[in-house]
Amino acid sequence: MTATRTILVSGDPAAPTVAAATALHAARQGRRTLLLAADDPHRTLDAALGVRLDAEPAEYAPGLAVARTDEQAAFRHAFDEIGGRLKPALDLLGAEPLDPEELTALPGTARLALLRALPAVDADVLVVLAPPPADLIATLALPEQLERYLARLVPEQRQAARALRPLLAGLAGVPMPAEWLYEARVKAAGALAAARAAITAPGTSVRLVTAADAHPFEELRRIRAGLALHGHHPDAVVVHGVLPDAATDSPDPWLAALAGRRREELAALGAACDGIPLLTTGPAEATLEAVADRLYGAGPGPEARPAGAWTVEDRLAADGLLVWHLALPGAEREDLDLVRRGDELVVGLGAHRRVLPLPSALRRCNVAGAGLQDGVLAIRFAPDPALWPR
Template structure:
């Protein structure tokens, strides 16, 4: 749950974040938390002020770094700060604040208050705590690099989609334009015979929208990239395929795939021949679609700074600019009489695609993932004329419709 109390946000900082952000993502058991710790430590040793975040309940991050992590940021190494937010504490604080703001309504209903000591976090509280920490870290401007250990797939993809989805729900349930009639609410309530939404409800929705916008700005920032971690093999290939679909639909950029626990090619142990051949085949396939970095198997679970350094985790390439993911509209009115919306969906399969036009929005489904996106202004007065998936790109044709044009007197 996001805070119901005012926070000192600086709206001018929302369109961008001053730090480089790497979102570490991968299936459970792939070693993503260890790679997040190794990446953060390697950058800190280069002199970069680095913060590493994790929402793991069991403090796998602290075990990898050799220090305990918790709700208070700790210095894990020179220039390296580790932070594991406490969802229970945030949940209790936010619900207590919500009760205080809704006290009049609760008293009218005769409802009894919940004590903070009896509150336990609801499902999803950990993810929301991580989003809040991500936002706070970006707004604090205290570090040059932020490394985020996301939950396992597919929860991580749902987490990255959450800010946009919640903002859309808020706008539908409490449209901002209705706040213009604040002075009329008491009159409207008497005329309608039903109570109008309280002022605090709109104020709370506006604060939530601002906080969600801050998180969304960090995720969508040009200096934010996703780094996929997987073990080369059939299970890892399935995970990458799933992650690729979800990230493409969200327009998020992948800077590299880290193939973790790669076995040595030259080994006297004959029993390794099968696994090594399987890994080699997976790596060849991955390199056709992604920049691949390999991390060798240490023969043990990495623990402490020495083991993390021995992993030689891929660093951060600050010299190569991150290309933004764009969904352009091309004008083919003169040739075919249509406008074409190009949506990059590498790896998508035609049978897994579904499109539904709903007013000024388009519902795009790719496999198990769905996104509701607003149509560009140029396409809102057009009708869908067809769609095709070509070369990893969904191309939707729109034909201008005079019936949708503004009427003049």
Template sequence: MRTVFVTGTGGAGRTTVATALALAGARRRERVLLLTTEPADALAGTGVAAGAGVPVRAGPDVLASPGADVLAPGGPDVPVPAGRDVPVPAEDDAGVTGLTVVRVDSDADFRREFLSFQDRADAALDLLGAVPLEDGELTELPGSEQFALLRALKTATEGDHDLVVVDLPPVRQAIALLALPEQLRRYLRRLLPVERQAARSLRPVLAQLAGVPMPAQWLYETAARWDAELALVQALVESPDTSVRLVAEPGSAAAGRALRTARLGLGLHGPALDMVIANRILPTGSAEPFLAALSGRQQSAIKEWREEFGGIPVQEVPHAGHDPQELADLDELIDEPTGRTCDPVPGKGWTVEDRRADDGVLVWRLPLPGAVKEQLQLVRRDDELFVTVGPFRRILPLPSVLRRCTVTGAGLRDGELRVRFLPDPGLWPKGR
């Protein structure tokens, strides 16, 4: 299964490009899933919505949740009975058999997950004298959209798809989302260490002695379930079959800064970047001075992007002159190179180089394209390396061979961070 995350600058047409990419996959007779958090009225402007022949399912589950709405072709929104799937139409003139669009409803997801957790924590809440909250009084909290999308991605890993296209928020939020599974799993391991569960056999005795219920069992079980679900999403993000596609409208300094920020964040957190989409490109050679000047700025920006991103393809998508309303409009936007998924990209290549014979050290090589020395900070703490690049930070567990070493220095060369480790004689096996 190929997965393509689509992000970019705000207002650059990310949802339209993601939809067109999904449509191109469906045209190739692939089974395609498009995930988006955009509201239904925003999807109506992408050409895949009411009147376009493709139903939009409610998420985060691929099966429509109770009370969810589905955009019916050529008609008003129709409620879907609980637990029923929404069929994708058979082959038609539009040729979109196999395309499934799932709109992730973060509000419904938040209420469902909160009430489920409240039910599991019933004993602990009774102990505290808490009054349970009801569905009707719950309002979505900030950050719930990210968790809803993570759950939708987890569901996508269990599906039978050839291509999954994920319409992400703008760059900074998108990179934070992609880093979230690993970060949350680290928090769970620190706050609820697995080895502490060894005392489970004592909990019934402790509960009898104390005369109160002990909530630790359900807490550890919940943490284990969360960790397993997050592990699936993390594996999806780190898979060599997963990549990111950036969308930006060239011509402004802000777009260039956003792409450089994206390159830094993706270099640290991944996945690999497979394409940059220069969207809404004006034709060159216009007789109108204003349009000619704007087109010139766009072409200059595209040239800079191609130089800066090296081997990453920068594809131009022409300005349509209007918002796409039909599937045919999307066909005109995406040409063959832009509409295809790229070959699987290599992994990060974070390797340990053994140079003990020459220099007496081990070198951990971490590719960080776009990083500069002034924006880089490194801190070794126990068996972890804290790497900060610009506005991004990642806490990396050291490979086992480096945990018995001390850091002696680091250098950044040609977009690669090289951290030198000296084996600790007190910990390193003799003769090794």
């Protein structure tokens, strides 16, 4: 079974059209494709396709199936997992259980529904109408965050002492955690690992969508930095509503001036994207096929691009330092916040945060300083004389 190529399309209100055109293009090239609407409460993708999407995939075109994530089903699944375990305690308290019809998905369930859907896809290409960029970054970060919480709250090594729990309970005089807690931990860990594997797979990438008149320079810079913090890199930026080249020669001076400004802005955006492919669509494409042809032509479209490498440079002989280089294109010094916490480094970048375990050599060092240059954060570490071998 070949690995699934996953494209997460995120951005402004034109993202549904771009996602649908991207999926249609993949299907026309002979690849089994699934188009999935995630976190789409107003059914914008339904309007772009002209059909009503359901949780069960349905054929839209040869080789192309369409569906939407089922937040209600994801919430009920999570509630059933917890509610069944808590039922004895609730019965003891005299609590009245909730009927399935009463359950309504809570805020944040859309993220869990998407993470649950990604590993289950059986297709050559998966195109997802993803949440807006800020929510998408938070969703991509969620499995790693939850894995960390799970490891702290229910450590895996504690399961080795299961046979001793009755004895420990007698000695301590308090009940030990029940068997179901460890069983639930194993299930949760497996689900998180599967979601994280789908997110970090080499074929998974983000495709950003913006309008030609949106002046998105600063916004795209921050989005790129947030994605890079969590190990992701956009495979392309799609600009829609681009005026045709002929508009610069229009006899209408207003239209010619507008087209000239837009051409300059597009060139500046291409330079700011720093090697990320810039794809454009015009205001006149009336069908999804026309949008797909304009974006991708006869080629396969942009491929997933790995994020910049995070490496440790050995400068002990020259400067007595080890330098950890973190590629964070788009980051700015004013947005950065660094905190050393034991064997971890907490990196804040605007609204985004990530807790990074330090490489083994750096755990025996003290932070000596940091600098940001050309999109690379260099953190300097000096060996701790009390811990470093002589």
